[in-house]
Amino acid sequence: MPTSVLPSADPARREPVSTRRIVLGTAAVALVPVVLAAAGLLHPHHLTQDTAGRWITLHLLLLPVFPLLAGSLLFLLRGLRGPWVTVARVGSYLYAIFYTALDAIAGVAYGTLLANTDDPASLTRAGTAIDVVGGALGLIGSSGFLLASVATTVALASRYGTRRVATGGTILIAASVLWLGSHIYWPEGVITVLCLGLGAGLLNIAREGAPSGPAAAVS
Template sequence: MRWSTAALAATPGIVLAIAGLFHPTDLTVATAPTWWQLHIWLLPVFPLLGGVIVLLLRGERGWVSWIARIAAYVYAVFYTGLDVLAGIGAGYVTDRAGGPVPAVRDLLNMGNDLATYGVHAFLVAAIATGIALVRRDGRAAVPGAVVFVAAAVPFLQAHIYWPVGGLSMLGLAIGAGALALARREPA
């Protein structure tokens, strides 16, 4: 059971790291189709990082775990805004217009503004999750918590862009998997 939960917890980070290999670093006419189509495929995946936090915290009732859950929700909402505006919207408009138009810059800026709230909320969620799980599972959870929180830091700026963002996603996968494996079974 713990191994299947660990695999489930690691999956979103692994999928996002792989997707990061294909994510263009710049939005241009040439990259626009890949840009917006990739964001459509990732639309249901990014919120799953918040779902991982909910999975890891199952059964927890303390206030720290509720801070983590609420912050994970805020992340999922605001990061989805980035995906829709700067990912799908800006990419699609660039693709269909055959080049950059002023609205594209606006979509990118608005999406990035929303993402700022989302990634900071994710960092708060990661820290609160680490605290709650170390309290619950003791020293066994420390390595996973450290990796999970440390991997959330580069997510603030690098998103899933390789190499930093992709490695951040792999770190989130490893940390989440380790936290799932460290779970103490209820007596």
């Protein structure tokens, strides 16, 4: 009696990624930028005693949100290894720590101070000091994010091909450069974070739609 022989599995092949998985992954990396953009539409352009309450509330709510922006990059790097992945993680850590510190000091602390102080001279001195410290914290944090964005793009390009990730990576890096000098204020800040989400989303689509081969470390 003839014996049937099943074809051996090809280790270099995998099942096509489902559309649902691509959509969910893309939504995941774009969610935080969209939330930040929505918050930017509500963010006062100037901190005054009239806007202090909304300023404080908004920054309190955003304290756990800002660090999650780096989570989009870490999500894109899932399953990858190598020096560029390590650099991206370090940059993400720097961003999460220092940008959150900016939010706490220039957002929550300064807003609370202004809401409870009537001495203009004291407010001026405190505001100047907070602007200097907050500016330094924000620059370090956003520089860390730029570093993480570049490293993430290089890591994905090394694994999936430069042409495949070029569009998403270019948008992500360009938006990260703009993020160096902006917050979430409308309009430039809102547009910047939306571009961060767009770049990350396109990178996720490029990653999930890439032809698969044996998993390889990024070198």
